[in-house]
Amino acid sequence: MKTNRKKKRSIKVKLTLTIIPIVTILLLILVGLSYSISSKMLQRDANDLLESSVKSQATRIESWLNENLSAFQTAKKTIETTNPSLEQLPRILDGYYKFDSDFPDGLFIADNQGHFYKASQSDIEVSNPTSEIWFKEGMTHVNMAFGTPHKQGNEEVISASGIINTPGDPLKVIAGNLTLDRVSTIVNSFISMKGASAFLYDQETQKIVADREKSFVSQVLGQSNQPKFYQAMSKELKKNAEVSLKIDGNLAVSRKVNGTNWVLVSYIPEKVILSGLSKLRLIMVIISVFSVLALGILIERMTNRVVKPVKDMTSVIKTMADGDFTVSVNNNGDDEIAEMGHSIEGFIQYMRNMIQSITHISSGLQEQAKTSEMISRDMYDASESQSVSMDELNNTVDQLSLSVNDIAENAMQLAQIANDTKQNSNLVEEKMNETVEISEKGRSEMQQVVNAMQNIQQSINDLESSIGRVGTASSQIVQIIQIIGEIAHQTNLLSINASLEAARAGEAGKGFAVVATEINKLAKNSADSVSQITNLISEVNTLVEEAVTQANHSSDDILNSSQLIRTAVDSFDSIFQNIQQTNQLIQDVVDKIDLVDQVATNAAAISEEQAASSDEIHATSETTLTQAKHISNHSKNVATEAHKLADSSQQLANQVKRFKV
């Protein structure tokens, strides 16, 4: 605020600083213009005045000269008319001595024979009249005329001379002298312009004929002892006899004097012309200064009057700035400032209304903020509890996952067992194959027996008994085979059971283990049966050997027995076929076990997929949990913001309270 106040300039100062310089400049321009215009006018007027002065001066000089000339002319005429004798001549000339103040010496006459006549009292001395300038000049005209300046005795003079026109010799010339002193006096006393000076200049000889300064008279114009102006003027006059110009600080005008070779030069210093103007300028400057001062005071008074209501208004505005809108503006007047007051009054009214409505709105806002804070708190609580629930859900899914994994493991074990079973049944098959091989061998050996039967016919009786034993043995074999068939049957049933168990693997894998043992037992039984069969067959072999021995004893018996053996071979073939069928059955069992194995494997795979699924469920519930946590954080933030909003609206309410309405 303080720095601002430093920069602030009052309207008064501004107006003064603007108007005063402008007015001053305008006044200066006015003074300058009027000075230059009036100086030009004055100079022109002065020039005109000087010209007319010179003209009249020249005319007066001319008429003065003519006056003298006509005086001379009259005297000459008298002489010419009277034509006096030489004796009479001096008396006549005496009459002109001191006759006129301009030519006090009067007239004098010379003839071409060297005679000279003058007034008796005159002190002019002439030794050789015909060589005198005036005589020579006089010889060139009859009418009296002035010649060039010359020295007569000690004095600078001009002579008027002329031939006396009388018949008879000698030819006489009459002359009269005018001193240049006299001419100078005349020239300068004819100046009609105040302050002007003049000099007379002879064009023929370039000499000064008349000047106030005596020392210049008869000097050549433009010599170094003369003022600069004379030197400049001499150059101008050589170019042109009649000039009117400004030269070396002087206005100068020159005019020829008619009837002579003379040029009258009149000049006046510019200072003299412009002296009155300088006074005028001084007066104008003083008036200007006074008017500027008066203007300053006027501005001061006026701005005071104009600014007063503005000041009042400023104080009102300041009060308003402090928040007090209870003030009002005093309005009387019809100018722009009064209009401004009206506007401010309106503004105050408007502000009052506005502040009131703001107060209203801010309190409503505060309430709303509080409500929203509460809501957000509730939301936070809810999301928090959601988060807890989700946690629990997550744990449950974890447990589920564990169970599924167990199932998978069990299924795996089942598959392993099935596999083992398969290997065992493979072993069975191998053994069966061996059995088949052996039985085949047995068959071929039977063939040998047959062949031996043919060779040994002696022990056919023995053979018959042995063959009877072989018959019982073979019936026993039949029984065993039946047992094997039962076993196969039971195995079949078990396998069905096992498959069913496997189907229900979800509930318990334990049942299957029992079935597996059963199958194992059955396999053992079948192995035992096979070994019994082997034993029986070895008994049969022994019996056959006994029969062979008996055959040795009785070849007859052999022949009888050979039929039996053939039957035995046929039975053997049937046995063989049965064994092969058994083998086939075992093969089937193995296949079934394979199926069991496959199913168990599938079950394991399925339960693994289940485990994966339960993992996914777990992950999902994990994400959900995180989300729930986010929600709870956000709702926490919302609650904070709502709180802040409540604070702000509280502040707004406080601010608005500052205004007085």
Next chain:
Amino acid sequence: MKKYVQIILLACCFLFILSGCGSSNDSKSASGQKYLMLVQNDTDGFIKQIMDAAKTQAQNQGAELTIKSADGSSEVQLAQLKQGVKEKYDAILCRPVDADTAQEMEAVAKEIPIVFFNARPSNDLLMPNRFIYVGSSELAAGKYQAEYILEKLGSRDEINVMILRGENGNSAAQERTLALEETLKESDKKINFVFNDTANWDADTAKKMVEVFLRTKQPVDVVACNNDVMALGALEVFEQNGLKPLIVGIDATTEAQSAIKEDRMQFSVLQSGSQQGEYMIKAANQLVNKKRLKDIKYANKQETAIWVPLSKIDKSNAQ
């Protein structure tokens, strides 16, 4: 404040319109114009020549020309002028009886332009495009004389010159003499002015002057006279005395021209009266129509005069 400015502006416009109207109304064609010609006397040969030419030119332009003679009286002439102003002539053509009365004439004429001729008022009485002079340059006449002398006597180192002037104070006489003297002095020759006096334009006076001069027994090579009348007077005396200096005059009068043809006199300068008359009317028309003088041939720079050219007359072209 605004009102004042408006009023001033309106006033300016009004004045401008008025002045514009004024000037446009003044333009007239030459036909129908009335000119008044005032002469000092109508018997002078040269003036007659001018009058005749002016009449012809006025007729050609369709203007009306009235001629009045003052018979040598300035007062009569002024009265005639006043009458002419009353009768609202468009322009005055004036050969003043006395050139010094020009100022009074101008005062009487007021707005009516005056064309002076044959006798020239002093320079400061002439006003551009209003009070003007139509004539031939007296200076040129004097200069032509000097040039002729210098040409004729070109072989001489020293020339003895006798001058016979017109009336003292007469501007024509003064200018003719001045130009003659100046031109001679400017040459590289020694010029002796053995006689230099006025003979008042008069033959008898000239004779007397020559008689007196002869008594001075000075040598003379040339006699230069301000006019032919004086030249012929001087010629007579010189012939009586058996002398034959060069004799030069001005005006180329009939007598002078025959003397030149006979080689008794050598040179003169002819002012064309008919051309002066013609240009006077042309100038008058120009002034009445408020046009500039500079559009007319031979007008001077200041537009105060029309200098009708002179012709040199010697044996080769004398009539």
